[in-house]
Amino acid sequence: MPQAAERLDNHPEIFSNEILIDVIALQPTATAFSRIKTECGGDVEKMKKEFMNIVQHAGKFQCPVTRSGGILIGRIKEIGSDLADHTEAKVGDKIATLVSLSLTPLKIYSIEDISLETEQVFVKAEAILFESGIYAKLPSDLDENISLALMDVAGAPAQVAANVKTGDTVVVIGAGKAGILSLAEAKKRVAPSGKVICMEYDGQQCKTVRKLGIADHVIQANAQSPVEAFGKYNKVMNGKLADFTVNTVNVPDTELTTILTTKNEGLIYFFSMSTNFVKASLGAEGIKKYTRMMIGNGYYPNHTEIAFSIVRNHQKVKNYFAAKYTK
Amino acid sequence: MPQAAERLDNHPEIFSNEILIDVIALQPTATAFSRIKTECGGDVEKMKKEFMNIVQHAGKFQCPVTRSGGILIGRIKEIGSDLADHTEAKVGDKIATLVSLSLTPLKIYSIEDISLETEQVFVKAEAILFESGIYAKLPSDLDENISLALMDVAGAPAQVAANVKTGDTVVVIGAGKAGILSLAEAKKRVAPSGKVICMEYDGQQCKTVRKLGIADHVIQANAQSPVEAFGKYNKVMNGKLADFTVNTVNVPDTELTTILTTKNEGLIYFFSMSTNFVKASLGAEGIKKYTRMMIGNGYYPNHTEIAFSIVRNHQKVKNYFAAKYTK
Numbered sequence: 001m002p003q004a005a006e007r008l009d010n011h012p013e014i015f016s017n018e019i020l021i022d023v024i025a026l027q028p029t030a031t032a033f034s035r036i037k038t039e040c041g042g043d044v045e046k047m048k049k050e051f052m053n054i055v056q057h058a059g060k061f062q063c064p065v066t067r068s069g070g071i072l073i074g075r076i077k078e079i080g081s082d083l084a085d086h087t088e089a090k091v092g093d094k095i096a097t098l099v100s101l102s103l104t105p106l107k108i109y110s111i112e113d114i115s116l117e118t119e120q121v122f123v124k125a126e127a128i129l130f131e132s133g134i135y136a137k138l139p140s141d142l143d144e145n146i147s148l149a150l151m152d153v154a155g156a157p158a159q160v161a162a163n164v165k166t167g168d169t170v171v172v173i174g175a176g177k178a179g180i181l182s183l184a185e186a187k188k189r190v191a192p193s194g195k196v197i198c199m200e201y202d203g204q205q206c207k208t209v210r211k212l213g214i215a216d217h218v219i220q221a222n223a224q225s226p227v228e229a230f231g232k233y234n235k236v237m238n239g240k241l242a243d244f245t246v247n248t249v250n251v252p253d254t255e256l257t258t259i260l261t262t263k264n265e266g267l268i269y270f271f272s273m274s275t276n277f278v279k280a281s282l283g284a285e286g287i288k289k290y291t292r293m294m295i296g297n298g299y300y301p302n303h304t305e306i307a308f309s310i311v312r313n314h315q316k317v318k319n320y321f322a323a324k325y326t327k
Numbered sequence: 328m329p330q331a332a333e334r335l336d337n338h339p340e341i342f343s344n345e346i347l348i349d350v351i352a353l354q355p356t357a358t359a360f361s362r363i364k365t366e367c368g369g370d371v372e373k374m375k376k377e378f379m380n381i382v383q384h385a386g387k388f389q390c391p392v393t394r395s396g397g398i399l400i401g402r403i404k405e406i407g408s409d410l411a412d413h414t415e416a417k418v419g420d421k422i423a424t425l426v427s428l429s430l431t432p433l434k435i436y437s438i439e440d441i442s443l444e445t446e447q448v449f450v451k452a453e454a455i456l457f458e459s460g461i462y463a464k465l466p467s468d469l470d471e472n473i474s475l476a477l478m479d480v481a482g483a484p485a486q487v488a489a490n491v492k493t494g495d496t497v498v499v500i501g502a503g504k505a506g507i508l509s510l511a512e513a514k515k516r517v518a519p520s521g522k523v524i525c526m527e528y529d530g531q532q533c534k535t536v537r538k539l540g541i542a543d544h545v546i547q548a549n550a551q552s553p554v555e556a557f558g559k560y561n562k563v564m565n566g567k568l569a570d571f572t573v574n575t576v577n578v579p580d581t582e583l584t585t586i587l588t589t590k591n592e593g594l595i596y597f598f599s600m601s602t603n604f605v606k607a608s609l610g611a612e613g614i615k616k617y618t619r620m621m622i623g624n625g626y627y628p629n630h631t632e633i634a635f636s637i638v639r640n641h642q643k644v645k646n647y648f649a650a651k652y653t654k
């Protein structure tokens with residue numbers, strides 16, 4: 001399995017079931033980028049050397065300390081003969097990979113620049129996508145940085161699209177980008193009679209969600225304090241629990257609040273990587289809840305199209321992402 | 328929340344929504360028991376003092392090092408007036424608690440004995456169950472130690488009962504007690520045309536499962552080696568993947584094998600507390616699988632009755648548990 005492998009073969013020649021990419025830029029995870037930035041004291045030249053060293057050593061980009069990778073942007077240079085008939089991709093298409101860089105063989109010829117603002121590493125490089133590797137064509141009608149921001153969290157609204165129906169009560173915990181997209185998708189799906197509830201810690205972000213018009217109720221609460229947060233929820237909802245709850249909060253200890261707000265017959269989607277398996281499991285057992293709790297997954301068929309379509313069809317949400325992610 | 332509280336009020340007087348228990352024995356978790364046994368060099372008198380100290384200090388039993396508790400066995404002494412009409416429990420019923428001792432106020436008057444064999448602590452003590460606290464009546468037709476063994480893992484076969492239907496392909500990874508019960512329940516539910524596959528590491532245990540007649544195929548494989556284990560699975564099943572897979576293996580790094588053996592449209596139940604949320608999530612994403620993955624939960628309505636009924640109706644499985652758990 002390439003993720004666990006210390007070193008990948010990055011010779012830029014593809015098999016008949018692979019795709020060769022002319023890489024434009026790496027977009028390391030925030031974790032990996034900030035680790036390297038800190039270690040190099042923000043010195044771009046030192047950072048270039050560090051990125052180069054990592055890739056030369058490993059044949060891929062995976063931060064040796066945090067073990068995290070990221071994604072890349074590039075153009076398709078060559079499509080293996082076995083794939084040519086089975087893929088919609090064409091040579092020249094501008095794409096972003098959706099599998100981690102820690103799985104992607106990469107050969108860097110030179111590092112041109114590093115943007116500390118967009119956290120991108122501009123390179124001359126080639127990468128190989130395996131048949132099972134996933135990528136998305138960058139849409140021509142959306143700004144590239146908006147598209148990248150959407151793709152990063154597209155798994156969350158895709159699950160809303162797959163599981164929410166008219167009349168449902170939907171709770172979205174956390175109103176970052178995954179939360180905003182989930183709220184917008186839920187608001188559309190529960191119509192006309194269902195309700196969408198946003199629970200968010202930050203007062204300013206609560207105001208933003210209210211202005212976007214994507215929630216029936218916005219509750220300012222800290223999901224790390226279950227008794228208090230659930231009390232606020234109950235006051236607003238009169239004890240009516242959720243059919244579907246998605247947790248997008250990137251801090252620990254929000255499992256119990258998520259479980260408390262959801263019906264036994266409901267479904268919880270833990271999209272946050274801060275979710276602790278044992279805390280969720282024992283938390284539910286301790287309060288006698290048998291709500292189904294799903295482990296989040298960044299992939300769902302056509303998930304990027306679902307995310308792109310949300311912003312295309314919701315001008316306020318589009319403006320929000322444009323203001324936040326266009327440089 | 329009583330689990331996080333350092334100290335509980337253990338005054339043995341109940342409110343109208345509580346139940347008072349005359350405790351017969353504590354059954355600490357294997358983790359907690361062995362920690363204390365090791366610290367005391369296996370000296371029962373020293374262990375008695377340590378158990379007494381913990382409960383006197385905290386008002387409950389929760390190992391201060393491992394933070395785990397256990398369950399207790401006792402008889403109902405008093406039922407709060409508000410509960411009397413809403414519960415089937417009667418004064419004098421012999422029960423076992425199903426919520427952790429870390430949530431249960433406990434007052435010990437004396438410790439009579441400790442069995443290093445059954446890992447039980449025999450006490451004169453009283454405990455209080457909250458309304459939401461769960462317990463199960465110990466059945467009179469089954470040996471007490473068998474009942475306790477079954478109750479401990481009843482959540483796994485309950486999910487098989489809730490999710491498996493005729494014609495399904497079911498994979499059970501790990502053939503410990505949760506695995507054996509899940510296999511027996513699955514074999515009944517998939518009939519007449521479905522298939523049940525057991526994947527187990529230990530050769531002796533594979534033989535046992537074959538003799539019990541609760542699997543159509545028994546595959547001896549190490550689920551920590553996904554490529555090899557999945558290869559063996561494919562050889563037996565010709566690429567036919569599971570509709571439902573339950574993972575009961577108490578070792579880390581078996582997430583990927585579980586995901587590989589399951590259909591996209593299937594359902595995975597991670598019952599094992601060794602499951603790593605991030606490994607499951609990124610593992611599925613990395614191989615483009617969108618199989619629903621559920622976080623296990625020890626509770627499901629009537630789960631203990633489901634487990635008791637499996638052994639009552641399957642003589643070979645009953646004999647297996649009798650040989651293993653009757654002292």
